[in-house]
Amino acid sequence: MFEYVWLIPLFPLIGVVINGLFGKSIKNEKIIGGIGSAMVFGSFLVSCSILFKLLSLPSEERLYELNVFTWMQSGNFKADIGFLIDPLSALMIMVVTGVGFLIHLYSIGYMHGEEGFYRYFTYLNLFTFSMLLLVLGNNLLLMFVGWEGVGLCSYLLIGYYFHKKSAGDAGKKAFVMNRVGDFGFLLGVFTLFWFLGQNHNIWTINFVELGKASHLLPVGGIVTIITLCFFLGATGKSAQIPLYTWLPDAMEGPTPVSALIHAATMVTAGVYMIGRMNFIFIKAPETMLVIACIGAATAIFAATIGTAQNDIKRVLAYSTVSQLGFMFLAMGVGAFAAGVFHLMTHAFFKACLFLGSGSVIHSMHHALHHAHSHDDAQDMRNMGGLKSKMPITFITFLVSTIAIAGIPGFSGFFSKDEILWQAFANPFHGSLNYVLWGTGAIAAGFTAFYMFRLVFMTFFGECRITAKQKIISTSRLLSSPFL
Numbered sequence: 130m131f132e133y134v135w136l137i138p139l140f141p142l143i144g145v146v147i148n149g150l151f152g153k154s155i156k157n158e159k160i161i162g163g164i165g166s167a168m169v170f171g172s173f174l175v176s177c178s179i180l181f182k183l184l185s186l187p188s189e190e191r192l193y194e195l196n197v198f199t200w201m202q203s204g205n206f207k208a209d210i211g212f213l214i215d216p217l218s219a220l221m222i223m224v225v226t227g228v229g230f231l232i233h234l235y236s237i238g239y240m241h242g243e244e245g246f247y248r249y250f251t252y253l254n255l256f257t258f259s260m261l262l263l264v265l266g267n268n269l270l271l272m273f274v275g276w277e278g279v280g281l282c283s284y285l286l287i288g289y290y291f292h293k294k295s296a297g298d299a300g301k302k303a304f305v306m307n308r309v310g311d312f313g314f315l316l317g318v319f320t321l322f323w324f325l326g327q328n329h330n331i332w333t334i335n336f337v338e339l340g341k342a343s344h345l346l347p348v349g350g351i352v353t354i355i356t357l358c359f360f361l362g363a364t365g366k367s368a369q370i371p372l373y374t375w376l377p378d379a380m381e382g383p384t385p386v387s388a389l390i391h392a393a394t395m396v397t398a399g400v401y402m403i404g405r406m407n408f409i410f411i412k413a414p415e416t417m418l419v420i421a422c423i424g425a426a427t428a429i430f431a432a433t434i435g436t437a438q439n440d441i442k443r444v445l446a447y448s449t450v451s452q453l454g455f456m457f458l459a460m461g462v463g464a465f466a467a468g469v470f471h472l473m474t475h476a477f478f479k480a481c482l483f484l485g486s487g488s489v490i491h492s493m494h495h496a497l498h499h500a501h502s503h504d505d506a507q508d509m510r511n512m513g514g515l516k517s518k519m520p521i522t523f524i525t526f527l528v529s530t531i532a533i534a535g536i537p538g539f540s541g542f543f544s545k546d547e548i549l550w551q552a553f554a555n556p557f558h559g560s561l562n563y564v565l566w567g568t569g570a571i572a573a574g575f576t577a578f579y580m581f582r583l584v585f586m587t588f589f590g591e592c593r594i595t596a597k598q599k600i601i602s603t604s605r606l607l608s609s610p611f612l
Contacts, residue, residue, distance in 0.1 A: 131193040134265065137265065141258040142255075173227055195212045196267070218264050236383075239487055256394060268335045286386040299375075310361055317359035320351070321355045329342065329345050339408075363399030366396065380442040388484050391445070400453065421462050429454075429572040430451075435447035435451065439510055455573075481529040490506050523588045533580055
């Protein structure tokens, strides 16, 4: 089954070609959306087969590398178009294709009637293809191709409503700030390649070969410089201090795009990269300390901002920045498995929260159409009393809120509690671990506060606008496909 791993990124690429070239002629939204969704579902089925095959093998044999063809070769250096299957990449492809398929399916109804419908699904499939290439690539160069691909697609999707200046500016901001991080990523690749080649005659960027050669890397010194460069790339892609400001502005894109960027794809790329190269990062304790401190600072800083937001999507945006901080905190204290575990749980409950907010915004837009501007549809101060009007949305939103708040028994509790425990008990940074743990614990408290505040303002209480109160129960609202 492993030899068919190339089908996983291929299916979304086929969707890009079909909808990109013929979507404008097809015109039928259900066919366009069906093609885009079916391609990602095909990738999901192949991913499931590979996961089950991997689980059937003994733990020491759960590694498979497929080299499709040689991309470039010069002397002792060779870069392949190849794919790597191991527990980490298997988890990531399940997250990307599983959550991605649901977002594609949701988008068919949410984007109904939008101009450029085919363009939207072309970008969405290209986004999925790029992320799959990033997590499946068996070398740093192929990872970087996917890395740049998700950056391009974020620019296209955040600026989807390009006729709005704010959307265009947000897309450009995301693009430029990510280029800053990408510069650091490239410096890390070049420096690592040069060091191993010049000192040990090992000219490689292959992850398996790098892992075998990691014992040749010294502790600290040049490795600290290499890992700090890589972390700069992760800071831009995963929106950590100081390169976090593009992510809240990314809310200018359609809500399903927010779910895709914030949950299953782009912003988790930095966490994945550190997890993939943990054998190098573990040899740079200074870098690990920097990662832990920036992760903890981002977690609490973004959480405090989230408590003061009134736009439903911006609350969730700052929540994403904060939760990414938790993941980097885990990476910084050497709890790589805990960080990836939180990446997985966050992907599901955050996608559910964004899709739930899309349901609310979609309905509020109709309710306020004759009374207020479109921006009011996202303002929680205009909501209230939606529990009885949107019961299914309320239930799914509440369950996801309980999960992200870390209430025992739900997924977020297990992953977040593991991170806090590792920050407290792991002796990696000595007594500073207690400070990191305390910061993370306070950030978790803020998370619970602003998420339950969001639920209360949106679904409980009385309707806050008379005009909305008259319109909210119209048949058009009650027949919304997202209820």
